[in-house]
Amino acid sequence: MQRIGVFVCHCGTNIAATVDVKAVAEALGHEPGVVISQDYQYMCSESGQNLVKNAIKEHKLTGIVICSCSPRMHENTFRKAAAAAGLNPYLVEIANIREQCSWIHKDIATATEKAVILGRAAVAKVHLNAPLTAGESPVVKRALVIGGGIAGIQTALDIAEAGFDVDIVEKKPTIGGKMAQIDKTFPTLDCAACILTPKMVEASQNEHITIHSFSEVTEVKGFVGNFTVKIKKKARFVDETKCTGCGLCTEKCPMKKVPNEFNMGLDNRSAVYIPFAQAVPKVATIDPNYCMMLKSGKCGVCSKVCSVGAIDYKQQDRFIEQQYGAIVVATGFDPIKLDQYDEFAYNQCPDVVTSLELERLMNAAGPNGGTLLRPSDKSHPHTIVFVQCVGSRCDDSKGKPYCSKICCMYTAKHAMLIREKYPDTEVYVFYIDVRTPGKNFDEFYRRAVEQYNVHYIKGMVGKVTPKSDGKIDVQASDLLANEQLHINADMVVLAAAIEPDKTARPLATMLTTQMDTNDFFTEAHPKLRPVESATAGIFLSGACQGPKDIPETVAQASAAAAKAIGLLCKNSITCNPCVAHSDELMCNGCSSCEKVCPYGAITYIDKEFRMPDRTTKVRRVASVNPAVCQGCGACTVACPSGAMDLNGFSNRQIMAEVDAICK
Amino acid sequence: METFTYYPGCTLRTKAKDLDTYARVSAEALGIALEEPADWQCCGGAYTTAKDEIATKLSAVRTLNAAKELGRPLVTVCSACHNVIKQTNYDISRDEDMAAKVNNYLRLPEAYTGETTVYHYLELLRDVIGFDKLSEKVVNPFKGKKIAAYYGCLLLRPSKALAMDDPENPTIMEDFIRAIGGIPVIYAQRNECCGGYITMEDKAQAQKRSSAVMESAADQGADMVITACPLCLYNLKKNSGSELPVFYFTEMLAEALGLKEASNE
Numbered sequence: 001m002q003r004i005g006v007f008v009c010h011c012g013t014n015i016a017a018t019v020d021v022k023a024v025a026e027a028l029g030h031e032p033g034v035v036i037s038q039d040y041q042y043m044c045s046e047s048g049q050n051l052v053k054n055a056i057k058e059h060k061l062t063g064i065v066i067c068s069c070s071p072r073m074h075e076n077t078f079r080k081a082a083a084a085a086g087l088n089p090y091l092v093e094i095a096n097i098r099e100q101c102s103w104i105h106k107d108i109a110t111a112t113e114k115a116v117i118l119g120r121a122a123v124a125k126v127h128l129n130a131p132l133t134a135g136e137s138p139v140v141k142r143a144l145v146i147g148g149g150i151a152g153i154q155t156a157l158d159i160a161e162a163g164f165d166v167d168i169v170e171k172k173p174t175i176g177g178k179m180a181q182i183d184k185t186f187p188t189l190d191c192a193a194c195i196l197t198p199k200m201v202e203a204s205q206n207e208h209i210t211i212h213s214f215s216e217v218t219e220v221k222g223f224v225g226n227f228t229v230k231i232k233k234k235a236r237f238v239d240e241t242k243c244t245g246c247g248l249c250t251e252k253c254p255m256k257k258v259p260n261e262f263n264m265g266l267d268n269r270s271a272v273y274i275p276f277a278q279a280v281p282k283v284a285t286i287d288p289n290y291c292m293m294l295k296s297g298k299c300g301v302c303s304k305v306c307s308v309g310a311i312d313y314k315q316q317d318r319f320i321e322q323q324y325g326a327i328v329v330a331t332g333f334d335p336i337k338l339d340q341y342d343e344f345a346y347n348q349c350p351d352v353v354t355s356l357e358l359e360r361l362m363n364a365a366g367p368n369g370g371t372l373l374r375p376s377d378k379s380h381p382h383t384i385v386f387v388q389c390v391g392s393r394c395d396d397s398k399g400k401p402y403c404s405k406i407c408c409m410y411t412a413k414h415a416m417l418i419r420e421k422y423p424d425t426e427v428y429v430f431y432i433d434v435r436t437p438g439k440n441f442d443e444f445y446r447r448a449v450e451q452y453n454v455h456y457i458k459g460m461v462g463k464v465t466p467k468s469d470g471k472i473d474v475q476a477s478d479l480l481a482n483e484q485l486h487i488n489a490d491m492v493v494l495a496a497a498i499e500p501d502k503t504a505r506p507l508a509t510m511l512t513t514q515m516d517t518n519d520f521f522t523e524a525h526p527k528l529r530p531v532e533s534a535t536a537g538i539f540l541s542g543a544c545q546g547p548k549d550i551p552e553t554v555a556q557a558s559a560a561a562a563k564a565i566g567l568l569c570k571n572s573i574t575c576n577p578c579v580a581h582s583d584e585l586m587c588n589g590c591s592s593c594e595k596v597c598p599y600g601a602i603t604y605i606d607k608e609f610r611m612p613d614r615t616t617k618v619r620r621v622a623s624v625n626p627a628v629c630q631g632c633g634a635c636t637v638a639c640p641s642g643a644m645d646l647n648g649f650s651n652r653q654i655m656a657e658v659d660a661i662c663k
Numbered sequence: 664m665e666t667f668t669y670y671p672g673c674t675l676r677t678k679a680k681d682l683d684t685y686a687r688v689s690a691e692a693l694g695i696a697l698e699e700p701a702d703w704q705c706c707g708g709a710y711t712t713a714k715d716e717i718a719t720k721l722s723a724v725r726t727l728n729a730a731k732e733l734g735r736p737l738v739t740v741c742s743a744c745h746n747v748i749k750q751t752n753y754d755i756s757r758d759e760d761m762a763a764k765v766n767n768y769l770r771l772p773e774a775y776t777g778e779t780t781v782y783h784y785l786e787l788l789r790d791v792i793g794f795d796k797l798s799e800k801v802v803n804p805f806k807g808k809k810i811a812a813y814y815g816c817l818l819l820r821p822s823k824a825l826a827m828d829d830p831e832n833p834t835i836m837e838d839f840i841r842a843i844g845g846i847p848v849i850y851a852q853r854n855e856c857c858g859g860y861i862t863m864e865d866k867a868q869a870q871k872r873s874s875a876v877m878e879s880a881a882d883q884g885a886d887m888v889i890t891a892c893p894l895c896l897y898n899l900k901k902n903s904g905s906e907l908p909v910f911y912f913t914e915m916l917a918e919a920l921g922l923k924e925a926s927n928e
Contacts, residue, residue: 342831345851397823465851468882473851 002033002127005061006119007052009043009068011098016041018102020112024067027116031123035059044074049081056085063091063126067119069098088131090577090648095122117661124660128653132577137627139225139573140325143564144169146217146507147330149177150196150550151542151557153203155328158561160208164568167210167322168203169217169231171503174279176200177332181262181356183363185550186413187444193278193365200280213281216503218319220327220510221600223628224537225573227324235315237286237294238272242310245282247274249302249311258290260367264357266375267367272302272311276365284310326564327511329521329533330541330557331504335496336391340398344387344494349466350375352492355407358414372418374491377470381490384418385474386411386429387461391497393432400497402518405547407495408435412448414493419452428455428487430476438549457485464492498547512598513538521545531560539563578648579629580636582622584609586643589620593635593644601628602635667787668730668737669697672744673705679741679893685917686740686784688926693792693800697738700729706744709860710751717764723751724765728775740784740913742892746817746825749781753824783818784913785835785891786827794842802921804844810915811848811885812836813876815895816856830854836889839912843919852879857898866902873898877905889915 008025010016021039029037036059040048043066055061064087066078071094079089097115105111143159145152148170156166168175179185180200182192203209212231219230253270260269262276271290274282284302292299293313303311335356338346346352351374353361364370374381388407391399408431415427434456436442448454458479465473474487500519508515513533514522521540524532531540541560542553567573582593584607594602605623608616622644624635635644636651645651675683690697703726707719726748730737739745755762756777766774782790788797819830828835833854837847857876858869877899880888889912890896899909917923 340829340831342829347832348849348851463851463855465879467879468884 003035003060003062004031004033004123004126005052005055005059005064006031006034006037006123007043007048007055007064007066007068008037008039008097008115008119009048009066010039010041011069011102012042015068015098015102015115018105018108018111019097019115020108021115023112024097024115024119028065028067028119028123031120033063033127034123035061043068044077049077052078052081053085056082056087061087063087063093063129065093065095065119065122065126067095067097067115067122070094070096070100088133090132091126091129093122093126093129095119120663121657121660124656125653128650128656129648132647134577135575135626136572137223137225137575139568139570140227140323141165141568142167142322142324143326143328143568144217144227144229144322144324145328145330145541147177147332147501147542147544148172148175148211148213149330149332149542150179150199151332151544151553152177152328152330153199154554154557155330155539155541155561155564156203156209157199157206158558159328159564159568160206162561162565162568163208164565165208165210167212167231167324169212169215171214171216172275173214173236173273173283173285174275174281175203175211175213176276176278176280178356179550180276180278181264181359181363183359183366184413184417186409187438187440189413189417197278200278204280211281212320213283214285217507217510222323223599223630224535225325225567225570226627227327227537229322229324229327231320231322233318233320235288235317236283237288237291237311237313237315238284239310239312239315240281240283242308243283243306244308244310245274245279245284246307247284248305248307249284250274252301252305254299254301255290255292258287263360263367264354266357266360286311286313326537326539326567328539328541328560328564329504329507329511329513329544330560331501331507331544333498333543333547334501336400336499338390338494338496341390341494343463344390344461344492345464345466345472346494349464349472349492351381351466351470351472351490352464352494354494354496355410355414356496358493362414362417372422374470379470379490380422382424383426383487383489384428384491384493385461385472385487385489386415386427386493386495388429388431388495389460389497390494392495394497400499400518402547403435404495404498405435406498406549409438409441409444409549411493411495412436412445412454415454416444416448416452419448419454426455427452428457428474428489430457430459430461432458432460438551459485461492498543500544504544511535511538531556531563537567575627576631577626578631578646579626580624580631580633580644580646581626582624583643583645584621586641587621588641588643589622590640592638592640593622596634596638598632598634599628599630601625601630664694664696665791666696666698666735667782668733668735669699670703670706670726670730670737670739670744670748671699672739672741674743674893675741679896679911681914682740682891682893682911683913684926685911685913685923688922689913689916689920690784690787692920692922693788693797695787695792698733698735700726700733703729706747707751708747709743710747714758714761717761717768720751720754720761721765721769723748724755724769724775727752727755727777727779727781728769728771730779731775736780736782738782738784738787740891742783742815742818742890743894745781745783746820749783750821750824752777752779752781783827783891785839788839788842788916789835794838797839798842798844801843801919803919805840805915805919806844808845809848809884809886810840810845811850811880811883811888812840812853812912813857813880813888813890813895813899813909814854815890815892816854816859818891819854836891836912839916840889843915845915848880848883848885850879850883850885852876857892857895858902859894859898862898862902869898870902870904873903874905877903877907881905881907
């Protein structure tokens with residue numbers, strides 16, 4: 001005979017204000033098998049847990065029901081308490097009378113009645129609970145970092161520092177990401193390359209770090225501690241092991257009219273190229289869309305000039321497979337395309353540029369060698385208008401609903417740098433709000449206004465009209481002065497909203513992690529677990545989780561590394577014993593369960609069975625790998641013969657709950 | 664010859680006869696027969712955005728239903744008529760409440776819920792005939808002529824309902840200009856308002872708007888401006904103070920096809 005204890009929590013007033021907890025304890029005390037039913041103010045507190053522990057010992061309980069908050073909050077707490085008192089932790093059931101009852105009801109009578117029903121269902125279930133023992137699975141001591149921007153580099157360096165091997169997979173030919181394209185960084189105005197490139201070199205020289213540049217993740221299998229990842233090493237038509245990065249091929253390549261993506265298409269590169277001088281790895285890549293040899297078989301100049309014979313026109317995409325214990329996503333961001341915003345004449349006028357284009361225009365390694373010149377006629381601009389929030393904080397379908405966060409600061413930086421370098425300029429910034437929280441950030445913005453006399457005007461630009469004399473008419477409203485303005489500008493700079501990289505969504509599907517409606521990765525808890533995804537073993541680093549500036553990105557990158565190191569330090573991790581298992585006598589080998597399993601945990605085996613007539617027969621039956629199974633239960637629903645069942649959530653247990661609720 | 668239902672609208676019968684006449688002769692030459700439904704009435708004039716305003720949308724539904732009964736797509740050419748009819752069609756096919764109210768009121772033999780396909784004449788040229796086919800039929804190309812397309816505000820907006828082209832960076836009229844042998848002039852004010860009906864109340868304001876459009880086109884070197892809207896044509900001609908000629912795009916089409924003289928006889 002079962003001896004069940006029921007413990008009803010007040011949760012202060014969270015539950016007790018809407019649910020008559022004493023009445024619930026009293027009602028549940030009459031359920032079959034219940035030998036003790038108590039209420040207490042905070043069941044999760046130490047004294048509350050002691051109450052449970054003592055009752056287990058005193059009443060020799062065989063199962064307990066805690067009527068409290070969601071099992072997501074404290075199921076583990078009470079399982080541990082039960083284990084400490086000698087009861088198998090899987091003989092604990094939680095009835096959620098807070099999130100699913102007291103918080104959503106106003107009427108005490110209704111809420112109390114519902115709490116009793118929920119408690120009754122849990123009692124009915126715990127009658128059928130079986131003791132379960134958690135197994136262990138080993139942890140592969142290697143991490144994968146997807147994305148080689150500053151976030152990915154920092155995460156990889158920190159993990160390597162702890163002594164674990166790390167692979168960085170970067171889709172571009174070099175690591176460095178967006179930070180490599182930035183000229184100066186706020187709020188200290190130090191040169192981005194000067195602080196980034198040493199880290200890039202450090203990553204390439206670290207014995208624990210392997211960089212797979214020009215590569216993409218194509219398949220992820222497995223689970224926390226033991227992921228199997230397929231990586232596509234895209235053909236760069238250059239043997240990475242031979243190329244010395246001398247750059248002779250890029251000089252001699254006759255195809256020199258390829259838009260240079262590193263300089264945002266503001267100048268051209270050759271068909272065989274090294275993205276920038278400090279690229280890591282410093283290896284050439286041939287662009288098959290422009291290479292004449294690859295397109296028509298006529299050329300071969302690079303192959304002739306290469307002294308080490310690194311050019312390989314026949315190179316194919318290569319796939320490698322590797323085991324990892326932890327995966328860190330660091331896929332970063334991109335500015336949105338501005339095709340939909342032609343009220344700013346971005347497509348019509350070369351002197352209307354995005355902020356990232358301005359970074360390149362002002363960079364010493366950029367198209368103008370660091371002198372700010374108008375792209376159209378290479379003349380010195382005198383009047384420059386900045387437009388903030390282009391596509392950010394938009395309520396229509398073409399923009400983004402969120403604040404892109406970094407634009408206020410980089411616009412202040414641009415304005416300040418231009419005024420500093422070219423005192424003959426007039427700089428205007430149109431803003432909705434100036435948002436500068438952050439250490440030394442508001443001081444920085446104030447400096448732009450007060451010291452550098454940048455004209456900050458609250459209001460948005462309505463229309464940008466390029467004129468035949470090369471000037472640009474900027475029509476805007478000044479909301480504080482309540483007047484319409486026309487500014488005769490030479491250049492217009494648009495602070496385009498940022499969005500997650502386009503590769504993020506297919507990657508999220510591969511990793512079975514969650515994203516929000518804007519395609520930013522969702523953290524496991526917005527406050528308390530900000531660098532973990534809800535999928536165990538997958539961590540988030542940098543702007544893939546939300547808009548971030550460099551200091552924040554680096555902080556989050558190190559935090560993600562710490563979490564990954566915490567996992568890699570363990571030799572094994574405790575598995576969830578609530579996994580599926582198949583009753584082989586009932587299984588007819590139909591494959592329904594295999595088809596619905598999202599984790600690939602089910603395989604089929606041929607097994608010999610003794611038949612009633614003493615003959616033997618080989619039958620095909622399902623077999624669950626308990627280390628891979630995540631206990632989602634999809635197979636138990638799909639199984640037509642009822643052979644599939646889930647430990648801790650068996651069909652009998654669920655039906656008993658339903659019966660108790662419907663009684 | 665393919666037949667389409669054709670809705671000219673009131674203005675094309677009075678002030679904007681050119682827009683209508685040249686549209687008809689050109690269509691015929693391009694292998695399209697345009698047939699007016701019997702007893703058509705005003706499109707409603709301006710689209711009311713009030714959700715509960717049904718009465719002014721009824722006449723547009725009558726036209727749409729007439730096309731449905733004839734079993735053919737509906738072609739319009741006036742920007743304003745097109746805007747009203749297409750928006751009404753878009754809303755009635757998505758807003759069940761509106762569809763129910765309209766049908767309760769109209770008591771048609773069969774309820775109308777947005778079945779008719781609506782083409783602007785430019786869409787007919789682009790999507791049914793094809794600009795490449797059109798250019799093959801051009802006999803008097805506008806060689807070397809720099810032509811500025813004026814879209815105005817309501818030919819393409821609201822873009823979701825009209826689904827015709829990108830309202831901020833459109834190409835349909837520029838492609839049309841290329842098809843008739845001209846050189847399209849891109850200028851920033853091509854999709855801004857001409858002043859519209861404000862000319863009735865505040866002439867100065869309409870003058871300011873329309874002159875901004877014409878100055879912008881002239882500044883970019885245009886020889887002429889073309890439009891699909893009678894009200895735009897009025898404002899650009901009468902209120903802008905600009906010397907730049909303004910034509911209906913259908914007139915240019917007829918001329919390119921060598922039909923202008925014939926149709927004036």
